[in-house]
Amino acid sequence: MDYTLFFEKNDQLSYMLLQRFYAKRDRLVTISSVLDQLPISEYKLSQLLTSINRDLEKIQYSNHSQITTPEKNILKGENITKTVLNEIRLVYLKRSVLFALFQYNFLQSKMVSKATFMKKHFISKTKFYSTEVQLRSILNDSDFYNSPNIVNNYEYVLRLHIFEFFYTAFNGIDSPFEDLNVKINNLIIRIQAQFSFLIKPVQKSKLEIFLKVWILRMQNGHYINDRIIPPAHVTPAVREKHTSIQKFIEDQFNCKLRGEENNYLYTFLLTQEYVDGLQDVLTKDDYPLAYDLSDQLINALKTEGGLSDPNSFDATQLCKNLSRIHLQFITLYIEPTTFISLDQINFFKQTYPIFHAIINHFILQVKDKNMMHLNKRESANLYFDYMFAFINTIPREMVLDKVHICVDFSQGSLYNNYITNTLKGFANANIVIESNLTRATDIYLSDFYSTAVKKAQIIWRNPPSPDDWGALGDTIIHYKQEKVQNLVGKISALNREDLNDV
Secondary structure, three states: OOHHHHOOHHHHHHHHHHHHHHHHOOOEEEHHHHHHHOOOOHHHHHHHHHHHHHHHHHOOOOOOOEEEEEEOOEEEEEOOOHHHHHHHHHHHHHOOHHHHHHHHHHHHOOOOOHHHHHHHOOOOHHHHHHHHHHHHHHHHHOOOOOOOOOOOOHHHHHHHHHHHHHHHHHOOOOOOOHHHHHHHHHHHHHHHHHHOOOOOHHHHHHHHHHHHHHHHHHHOOOOOOOOOOOHHHOOHHHHHHHHHHHHHHHHHHOOOOOHHHHHHHHHHHHHOOOOOOHHHHOOOOOOHHHHHHHHHHHHHHHHOOOEOOHHHOOOHHHHHHHHHHHHHHHHOOOOOOOOOOHHHHHHHHHHOHHHHHHHHHHHHHHHHOOOOOOOHHHHHHHHHHHHHHHHHHOOHHHEOOOEEEEEEOOOOHHHHHHHHHHHHHHHHHOEEEEOOOOOOOOEEEEOOOOOOOOOEEEEOOOOOOHHHHHHHHHHHHHHHHHHHHHHHOOOHHHHOOOHHHO
C-alpha cells in the first residue's frame, strides 16, 4: 500500500523531497530542479526543509541525517538512508488523522467511543465523517478488501491486510499498540514453549504484530467463522497446546477464544514456518489447487527445455517447496517487505533467463486460465517465490543455459588460476570454466588474440579493470540469453510478454 496517501499534505511533500535525496545518495541537487518537480514555491520549500531537518533530528536511527545548503541554490541530502526513510515514513504516519481513524475503525471502535476519539485527536464531527469517506476511497483503490486467498471470508481477508499494513509500516523500527507489549511478549513465550521453536528477531516482530491485530480484533467483537485446517488433521497433542494458549489469552486479554480462532493461530504458525508440518495438515484432498499448480510448474520445467536431463531430475524437494508456496498463497499469504518491485525482476531475468522464461510463462497461464486472480504486485511476489525455489532446489549442472569460458593467459598456470578463482565469483551467472578449448566453449578469455579460435574472444592485456569485468559480465548475459532463445524460443513470455506488461 502507498502509505503516503495517509500523510498530511505537508508531510506528503516532505516525503517526496526526502525520496529524491535518497535516490541521489549524497549528490547535489539544484533548488530549481526541485521546484520544477514539486508543486511548491521557493518559500514553501524553505519551510519544508526546516520541518524536515527538525524531524530528522528526532528520529532514532539516523546518523546526523539532514538536508544542507552547501552553496547558493544547491541542496544536499546527508545520510538519507532507507532506514531513515522508513522511520520518517512512520513519523508522518503516526501524526496523520487518516491513520488514527484507520486504527480506530478496525481495532478500537468497540472499546473507544467516537466522542473520545474526536476529542483526543482534536477533530470535529464533520472532519471525522469526511475523513472516513476519504479513508474508504483510499482502501478501495488499494485493493484492501481483496485477496488471492481462496478463503472467502471478510474477516479473514481484513485481518490479513490490517496485519500487513502495520507489519510493513512499522518495519521493525517501532511496535504498534505499546500498551500490549508486556502481555504479548508473555504470550509469545507461552506459544514458543508449547510448540518448541526458536525465534529470530524478524520472526518475533512479525508474530508480535500478528498477535496484536488478532487480539484487538477479538476484543472489538470480530471473530473468524472458518477453519482453514480440517479439525481431523489437528492432533490431540496440538489441541492440548491450543488449550494452554487459549487459557492464557482468556486470562490475560479478557476475550473468549472459539475453536476457529485456535485454528487461525495454528494456520499462521504453520504457513509462516514457525512450526513444521504444513503439508501434513493442508493435504491435496483439502487444497488440490496448491498441489496441482506445483505439478504443472514442474511439468513445464521438464518439458520446456529447462533441464539437461529431465528424466533424471528428482523433483521431490522442489515439489515440496512449491506446494508450500501455493498453500501459503491461497490460505494465509503475507506480502513480503522486500523483493516486491517488478523492476527487480530484471536482475533475475538476466541472471537466470531459462528460469525466468518458464516461471513468467507459467504465471501468465495461471492468470489466463483464472486459476488464481493476481494483480501485478501479487504476480511479482509469486514470481520471486518460484525463482528462489528453483535456484535453491535445481542442481546447477542440470541447467542448460551454462556459459563455457576457456581461460588461457600467457603468464602461465598461476595467473590462469587467479583468473579462474576470481571468475568463480560469477557463480550465480551459471558459468563453466575450462582450461582448454572444447566444442562447448562460448568465450575465449586471454591476453592474446588468436585467429585460430573461432569462438568469441575477450582480450585483457593488463590485470582486468572493473570495466573489463563489466564487459565480460555483459558478454556472459548475451550468451545466456542466446542459449535461452534457442532452447525455449517458443515460450511467449520470453519474447512477447513480460510480467511488466501484464
